[in-house]
C-alpha cells in the first residue's frame with residue numbers, strides 16, 4: 330500500500346517547507362519537492378493520494394502522560410485504552426505513553442503485566458508505558474532493571490498523596506541512585522503532600538468544602554518547594570530528573586535555575602495550566618469539580634510564565650495528564666468534601682489543537698509547536714527517529730492539519746468517554762483533517778477509520794537527552 334500526501338507544508342521541529350510525503354507500508358519512504366518529476370511520478374503511481382494543499386503535514390503527536398483506566402479512590406478513569414486512544418487519534422496524536430501503577434505491596438513486574446493486559450490488543454495507536462513506583466524496597470529497586478529491559482525506563486514517584494503513592498526523601502534518593510546507575514530517569518510529581526494534607530484537614534474542619542478549596546489548599550509555593558527538593562536530591566545523586574505536569578511559576582523558577590547550572594532537569598506542562606485557571610475551580614454549584622486535578626489550576630498570572638518557559642525550553646514539552654472522571658457519579662463523589670473529588674481532567678483529544686492556539690496567538694512558533702508536542706517527547710522517551718519526525722524510515726505517523734478551519738470544543742462532539750469538556754464552548758482556529766498511524770489512515774474526512782488493536786507496544790530506548 331502506498332500513499333502520497335501531496336502539496337502540503339511539512340513541519341518538523343527544525344522548520345517548515347513544501348514537500349510531498351511518500352508512505353510505503355508502515356513507514357515514510359521519502360520526501361520530494363512537490364513540483365519535481367519524482368513527486369509527479371509518485372502521485373500517478375500511488376494507491377491513494379491525499380491532497381494537503383494549504384495544510385500542514387506534521388509528525389503525529391506524542392502524549393507522554395496519560396492515565397487510561399486508572400484506579401483512583403475506588404473508581405477508574407473513564408477512558409479505557411480503546412476509547413482513549415481513539416480520542417487521541419481524532420486530535421492528531423498517534424502515540425501515548427501511559428502509566429502502569431505498582432500497587433502497595435505488589436511488584437513492578439506484576440504491574441507491568443497488568444497494564445499490558447489492559448492495553449494490548451485494545452489500542453488504536455501505538456503506546457508505551459512509564460512505571461509508577463509506590464513501594465521502594467530492595468525488590469522493586471532490582472526490578473527497575475527488568476522494566477528497563479522491557480522498554481519501560483521512566484519511573485514516576487510522588488512527593489504528594491501520603492499513604493497512597495507518597496515516597497519519602499530517602500526512598501526518592503534510593504530510586505534516583507538506581508536511575509543514575511542504569512541510565513533511566515525518575516519522573517516526579519512535585520508537591521509537598523505532607524503540608525498539603527494539613528491544609529486540607531484544616532479547611533474541611535472549618536467547613537470549607539467547595540472545589541475551589543482544592544486549589545487553595547495546594548498553594549504554588551508547595552509545588553515550588555517540592556520541585557526544589559527533588560532537584561536537590563537529583564543533584565546529590567547525580568541522577569537526571571523529569572518534573573511532570575509543572576503548573577506554577579515557583580516550580581518553573583527552580584527548574585530554570587537547575588538547567589542554567591547544567592543539571593539534567595526537564596519539565597513538562599499541560600494544556601490545562603496554559604488555558605484554565607483557579608477561576609474555573611471557583612465556578613459555583615460544584616461545577617469547579619470538573620477542574621480538580623493535581624497540581625491544581627493556578628491563578629491566571631502563571632500562564633504567561635508557562636508560555637515563556639515553553640519558548641525558552643525551560644519547559645521541554647507538553648503532555649496532557651489525561652485522567653478523565655465523569656461529572657456524574659465520579660466527580661460527584663466529592664460533593665460536600667472537595668478532598669474526595671477524583672483528581673484528573675480529560676484532555677488527550679485536544680492537546681495539539683490547544684497548543685496550536687499558541688501559534689495563532691504568537692506565543693510559540695510553528696516548528697516549536699511540533700517540537701513540544703511530538704519531537705521532544707520522542708527524544709525524551711526514547712522513541713526517536715521512529716517517532717517525532719517526518720523523515721525517510723520513520724513510522725508513517727502523520728497528521729494533516731488545516732490551519733484555517735474553525736472548531737468549537739464540546740462534550741457533545743468530542744470522542745473521549747467523559748460527560749463534560751473542560752473547554753466547553755472554546756472556539757479554536759485549526760483542526761485535524763487526516764491522521765495516519767503507521768501508514769494506516771485512521772482519521773479522515775470527519776470519520777474514524779482505525780481499529781482497536783492496530784496500535785503496538787513500543788519498547789522504548791533510554792532518554793536521548795542524556796549524554
Ligand SMILES: [Zn+2]
Nearest residue numbers: 394396650652
Ligand atoms: Zn499523571
